[in-house]
Amino acid sequence: MTEVIVIGAGVIGLSAALMAQARGLSVTVVDREGPAAGASAGNAGAFAFTDILPLASPGLLRKAPKWLLDPLGPLTIPPAYAVQITPWLYRFWRACSPRAVAASTAAQTALMDLSRAELEPFLAATGTLGMLRKDGNLQVYETEAEFRASLPGWEARTAHGIDFRHMGPEEMAALQPGLSSRFIRGTFTPGWWSIADPLLYVQALADRFRAAGGRIDTAEVTGLSPRDGRVYIRTKVGTLTADRVVLAAGAFSHRIAATLGERIPLETERGYNTTLPLDALDLRCQITFGGHGFVISRLSTGIRVGGAVELGGLSLPPNYRRSEAMLRKAKAFLPALNTEGGRPWMGFRPSLPDSLPAIGRSKASPHIVHAFGHGHLGLTQSAGTARLAADLLTDAAPAINLTPFSPQRF
Structure with missing residues (x-):
């Protein structure tokens, strides 16, 4: 009899x-495809602990109309999906009020602080500490107006004790040679960490889990039924039972939660990237091109160019022209970049309208724990979320206040 089943x-x-x-529970993981088959494989590899400002914000609302006019720009909604996503967009708009943003920022900061505190002990315990890098992040700006518009966000980070420094062209050039002169300002955050390669990292976690006696089964979960103090997990190949369940199925989580009678407004940020050969550029740190909605990262396996947001659900075919558009911009911004030999990718980032994940017990049963909806911060918040899930599974007091993350808040 399995004590805990983790879905995802x-x-x-x-x-x-x-x-x-690690808390002595017997655990089985069930996934529709296997370890690191989704967004965990193709993300930018960042532990973005300084990224405490929610995506839902007045600043994004100001940029959105211009961005939405460009089908290959930083934010797009395919026409075929526009009607379906309207209710989510209304919730997103409501989450952009100053009061809502302040509450989301405070909650996000608490989860970031916990995740940062838990990360290195977790990496050490799982034998993956050697994959951690602390190269920082450089955010760049093309105009004084763009830089000034960013200052309220940096003031908010100052209030939360986050270290950064603004730079002029000479400092930026010293930090990253070859950056286009079109960028006249920059902000460097040394507390922005990264992992050598997100795919290899998650595969290493899977190996560690199995070595400690865990089992990973491949099956698509179609529903959950709590009954008589246990949870029945329906899959396409049969039914499993467990004392407790963690629902962490990423962009597919809301479909499974719906079988419990829970309507959680999860949408999909479809992220695109291209991974170039490692010698494509001498990249010194991750660079964020915020005005264009993408980043460039140095992994142990290549140079990754990607990001942007396409709110397009789970069923539409990928539009790899978005990857190509980011690659063209990256070449213009870093002229020495060799864009040959790249591998394009698209993945689903599970996103809730207020930019906070759902972490907490299901309303259908205290034996089911939700842990999904991290948007583009899944890797960043993974250790903190894992700590909170373990607290809930063992009936320990959660390390932070979970009220802002309640799956029932909608």
């Missing part, structure tokens, strides 16, 4: 499984 073998699910295992 991405970075959130496997981190939660390992922390539950």
